[in-house]
Amino acid sequence: MGKDRDKDKDKELTSKNEMKLSQEFYKKAQELFKDYPKRVHALLPLLHMIQKEQGQISDQAMEEVADLVDVAITHVQGVVTFYTMYSLKKRAPNYIGVCTNLSCWLRGSKELSQSLLKMIDEEKDFKGKFHLEETECLGACDHAPVALCNEKYMEDANLDDLKDWCLAKCSKDK
Amino acid sequence: MIKETLVLLKNIRQAGYKGTIEEYQQTGGYSVWKKVLKDLTPDDVKKQVKDSGLRGRGGAGFPTGFKWGFMADVKGKPNYLVCNADEGEPGTFKDRELMIKDPHLFLEGMLISCFAVKCNTGYIYVRGEYYEAIKILKREIAQLNKAKFLGDNILGSGYSLKLVVHSGAGAYICGEETALLDSLEGKRGLPRVKPPFPAVSGFNACPTSVNNVETLANVPFIMEKGAEAFKANGTINNAGTRLISVSGLVKRPGVYEIKMGVNLKDIIYDFGGGTLPNRTLKAVIPGGSSSPVLLADEIDIGCDFDCLQKAKSMLGSAGVVVLDDTVDMPRLLHRLIEFYAHESCGQCTPCREGLNWIRILLRDLLARRLEKSWVDQIYRIAGNITGTTLCALGDAGAIPVMSFIDKFREEFLGYCK
Numbered sequence: 001m002g003k004d005r006d007k008d009k010d011k012e013l014t015s016k017n018e019m020k021l022s023q024e025f026y027k028k029a030q031e032l033f034k035d036y037p038k039r040v041h042a043l044l045p046l047l048h049m050i051q052k053e054q055g056q057i058s059d060q061a062m063e064e065v066a067d068l069v070d071v072a073i074t075h076v077q078g079v080v081t082f083y084t085m086y087s088l089k090k091r092a093p094n095y096i097g098v099c100t101n102l103s104c105w106l107r108g109s110k111e112l113s114q115s116l117l118k119m120i121d122e123e124k125d126f127k128g129k130f131h132l133e134e135t136e137c138l139g140a141c142d143h144a145p146v147a148l149c150n151e152k153y154m155e156d157a158n159l160d161d162l163k164d165w166c167l168a169k170c171s172k173d174k
Numbered sequence: 175m176i177k178e179t180l181v182l183l184k185n186i187r188q189a190g191y192k193g194t195i196e197e198y199q200q201t202g203g204y205s206v207w208k209k210v211l212k213d214l215t216p217d218d219v220k221k222q223v224k225d226s227g228l229r230g231r232g233g234a235g236f237p238t239g240f241k242w243g244f245m246a247d248v249k250g251k252p253n254y255l256v257c258n259a260d261e262g263e264p265g266t267f268k269d270r271e272l273m274i275k276d277p278h279l280f281l282e283g284m285l286i287s288c289f290a291v292k293c294n295t296g297y298i299y300v301r302g303e304y305y306e307a308i309k310i311l312k313r314e315i316a317q318l319n320k321a322k323f324l325g326d327n328i329l330g331s332g333y334s335l336k337l338v339v340h341s342g343a344g345a346y347i348c349g350e351e352t353a354l355l356d357s358l359e360g361k362r363g364l365p366r367v368k369p370p371f372p373a374v375s376g377f378n379a380c381p382t383s384v385n386n387v388e389t390l391a392n393v394p395f396i397m398e399k400g401a402e403a404f405k406a407n408g409t410i411n412n413a414g415t416r417l418i419s420v421s422g423l424v425k426r427p428g429v430y431e432i433k434m435g436v437n438l439k440d441i442i443y444d445f446g447g448g449t450l451p452n453r454t455l456k457a458v459i460p461g462g463s464s465s466p467v468l469l470a471d472e473i474d475i476g477c478d479f480d481c482l483q484k485a486k487s488m489l490g491s492a493g494v495v496v497l498d499d500t501v502d503m504p505r506l507l508h509r510l511i512e513f514y515a516h517e518s519c520g521q522c523t524p525c526r527e528g529l530n531w532i533r534i535l536l537r538d539l540l541a542r543r544l545e546k547s548w549v550d551q552i553y554r555i556a557g558n559i560t561g562t563t564l565c566a567l568g569d570a571g572a573i574p575v576m577s578f579i580d581k582f583r584e585e586f587l588g589y590c591k
């Protein structure tokens with residue numbers, strides 16, 4: 001173990017630097033603190049900012065945030081792992097969440113989510129670009145099935161429209 | 175043919191209404207807020223809301239005026255009002271409708287309610303996935319600050335108020351009010367032991383009232399037209415209108431506003447347009463996924479808290495989900511229990527373990543691996559969850575299990591060896 005760690009040390013240091021929270025983040029954090037009686041109350045919004053900026057909440061980020069709001073690192077870890085919108089591992093840059101709860105399930109969302117997974121697997125261009133998830137009720141059940149595409153709802157979703165959305169994202173990235 | 179009674183959706187039903195502050199003011203919006211600031215005391219507002227009989231629209235139906243009345247005045251501790259906009263109950267989508275399409279109706283209600291409980295910082299806890307609602311609320315709150323309806327010494331009244339929009343991060347349990355408060359404090363969303371109730375020790379250990387979006391959106395009407403006018407819509411003990419979210423296998427899903435007590439069957443057929451072509455109605459879930467299911471011949475009843483309770487179900491969040499003859503009930507229940515088992519916060523053993531065991535057993539059942547006696551065993555596990563947990567999530571998961579098995583036993587037995 002110890003030896004392996006030494007060997008990886010250089011790599012670790014560079015990746016740590018990459019994960020460092022930005023000056024911008026620290027500035028926004030100061031603004032957020034004004035909204036709450038205690039700094040730790042701003043933990044969820046702070047983590048949202050990190051997740052958005054870095055696509056994950058790394059160990060480095062959790063430690064820096066713990067310092068910033070002055071709580072135990074385990075407190076931050078506990079919070080990050082409790083809520084589904086945060087991830088320890090890096091997520092692909094585009095998010096698609098297909099609701100598979102009650103009303104969407106009744107309207108074929110499970111099948112939709114499975115076909116979507118297959119489609120994204122098969123299209124070479126899509127590789128590594130989309131993070132796919134099944135979500136619980138998104139609160140738009142009158143337009144089932146519903147998908148959350150990054151920060152926008154796609155109502156009455158179907159495979160063709162989802163594919164078009166993915167294609168549009170890919171061409172934008174190019 | 176029944177018709178909607180428009181109080182909360184009055185503006186939204188106007189063609190072309192976009193919900194800007196200007197449009198809202200053109201319909202008379204914020205005149206009540208000005209009147210309250212100029213002429214009334216917090217106790218006046220509290221009394222009028224209490225007299226109106228308004229009951230919480232988040233699920234439990236607790237009288238709002240009483241809840242506010244319980245708030246202790248503690249020296250050195252500020253009071254808080256926290257709006258529950260976590261809307262996560264499957265089959266419910268009314269709060270989103272209000273926040274997106276007529277944000278100022280809800281915001282005016284929030285302002286008046288904050289004034290009533292003498293709160294100087296109000297929080298709106300919106301579920302994280304509601305990016306659009308969060309963006310709209312933040313933008314419109316900025317407009318309110320600009321219009322001086324919010325901020326320091328509002329319109330010279332001496333009253334100051336700040337509103338903060340706080341985004342959740344994906345956890346159904348944070349809809350439970352004490353879990354929501356923990357989450358707002360930057361913790362995992364774990365329901366608290368009660369008492370103390372939030373009215374005594376809530377956010378940051380200060381007196382706090384947690385109220386649902388729709389509940390607060392009723393307050394401007396009550397303060398404008400009076401308690402009696404509010405009661406005139408509805409039945410005894412069930413004052414006012416109610417937003418019903420209709421979804422599932424119906425022709426016209428959507429949010430509809432009814433006087434409390436309107437017949438559930440009429441809602442499904444007149445508003446929802448009935449079942450899809452060539453299908454027949456099988457069952458209805460009347461109050462969000464945790465309410466006991468009703469059979470097709472049980473839906474000729476009034477939609478209010480008490481009528482549905484008498485029918486051994488509940489109005490809950492008023493999420494009406496329509497099921498037709500193509501629905502396989504054991505499969506649907508399995509999907510629901512996957513949800514509840516996943517969302518259990520894990521503090522209470524019956525909920526954490528029990529729901530997961532039911533999930534596993536239902537999975538086995540669907541794979542036709544179980545003997546008939548297991549159906550009763552599943553039912554028993556559910557029975558052992560109800561009433562044994564800190565919050566109502568355990569019950570919310572167990573209740574559908576029992577009601578599905580009670581009413582569709584043959585379908586469950588049909589999957590057995």
Ligand SMILES: Cc1cc2nc3c(=O)[nH]c(=O)nc-3n(C[C@H](O)[C@H](O)[C@H](O)COP(=O)(O)O)c2cc1C
Nearest residue numbers: 230231232258260261262349350351385386389566
């Ligand atoms: C598991 C669980 C989930 C809940 N989810 C919500 C929710 O999403 N929105 C809501 O307003 N109330 C929800 N509630 C009810 C709240 O605990 C609380 O009763 C409500 O916010 C009070 O507001 P009201 O009096 O205006 O209804 C939930 C309760 C439980 C037990």
Ligand code: FES
Nearest residue numbers: 099104137138141
């Ligand atoms: S069940 Fe999918 S949005 Fe509600």
